[in-house]
Amino acid sequence: MIAGTPHTTDEKAERVRADFPLLATRTSKGKPLVYLDSAATSQKPRSVIDTVSSYYERYNANIHRGVYEIAERATEAYEAARKRVAAFFNAASTDEIVFTRNATESINLVCYTWGFENLHAGDAILLTRLEHHSNIVPWQLLAAKTGAELRFLELDGQGRVVLDDLERKLQGVKLVALTHVSNTLGTIVPLEQIVPAAHAAGAVVLADGAQAAPHLRVDVRALDVDFYAASGHKMLAPTGIGALFGKRALLEAMPPFLAGGDMIRRVTFERTTYNELPWKFEAGTSNISGAIGLGAAVDYLQTLDMTWVREHEVALTSYALERLAAVPHLTLYGPKQAQERGGVAAFTMGDVHPHDLASILDAEGVCVRAGHHCTMPLHELLGLTATARASFYVYNTFADVDALIEALEKAARIFKL
């Protein structure tokens, strides 16, 4: 066991766990659930579930339209959630927070509005080799349509982004689009070093925060990022709700993304004037219950305190890395120090295919992801087709790591490694 904080953070995690009804359930074989796939989607606390139910049971109505009481209440709750999300990311104003479906939609919104408006042949887009498909494919489409060029920041042996040639790579770059935390290797990308260099080179920076927002204290003003994308369902909120932070000046200059109701101010048969920020980017009836649920989720996270969330993650990840490293035939990928990574551990074990590994772990009630985790290019770079991935969150405890190790040892016995 690692010296220092683990015991104290783990005691709190035990209490946190009790707030998540699903974690008290058992598998069909009667095994307690050991949920280690929060990088795919997080479980939801009772407060989020209740907040969403309460909207449907007590004040379900469309927003920004009705003059009756429940409609006003729904509008208030929706906009109050935006205020909570803006505070969570320390945005300067609620106008800078657009509700989307998820981080993927947030990235696509920027691609199809800012990107198509500003990228031209000869311009470059700089990514890292860590990116999730959602932060590669939109830019490939944009590059193909505009003639812009895609460039990549390389990785070192531990999957950390190499910054030695950053200035050279930034020449001619209009957009830097990069993940804040890798969903596969866990690498935390040093935005505080990259963003100033990108701005000095005249580039706009979009950070994919799908794996960072749930785990780190994200201050978009301190980071000085131009766009920040997040998915609600990975941070205790329902699926189908996400957020895009964008600096006001950029959002104001951007054309709308989807067109329709709610994003307009005035429509005639000939022309339309658009609504103000942020509603200009929220066409059609939004995911109202999802947004309200996201508000409850960030409330819950702030009550836990994001400093504790990160402390617990580092303690748990240190413990997991230490125990995984001691499992025979197991190869771990990514940074060696827990401080340099999020709560994600990708690994392979001997000649056991990750899907077989995940199936055997499933029989023990241990839920891990197996496959390429939507980072096929990164896996190819590592010479792999698939890995198994365990990922941790606020409700995971040292006992969950022990259960994982026990299940892996069982898999090793079954496969006679």
Place this chain on the structure above:
Amino acid sequence: MDELFYREYILEHYRSPHNYGHLENPDISVEDDNPLCGDRIRVDLKVEDGRIADVRFEGKGCAISQASASMLTDAVKGMKLEDMLRLGKDEIMENLGAETLAAARIKCATLGLKVLKAAAMRALERAVEAEGQRP
């Protein structure tokens, strides 16, 4: 599914697959994959008188997909193409000695059969074409 699935003979087929490799001058070669998990299988067939005279396979993937393909190649040798086309999920599960598999893993178990069937279909199409060209 449970660990009982990974019996000794499944692991043997996974680590030392039968009928593994290429055929020289195969009549038919077909390859397919399961993009979701990256399992990949290629099959070479020799066909004589409407029967599978010889078969080889090559692949990459999990124990379920590779062991299943290995056992299947043993089972179909000498089989009529038409009979092979009638094989389905039930026969594959029986072959593997498994009662149940998680839905996501059934695709792994049946990938070999899918590729073999595609090869058999192509062999039958060729036979029909050859029939048509006869004077």
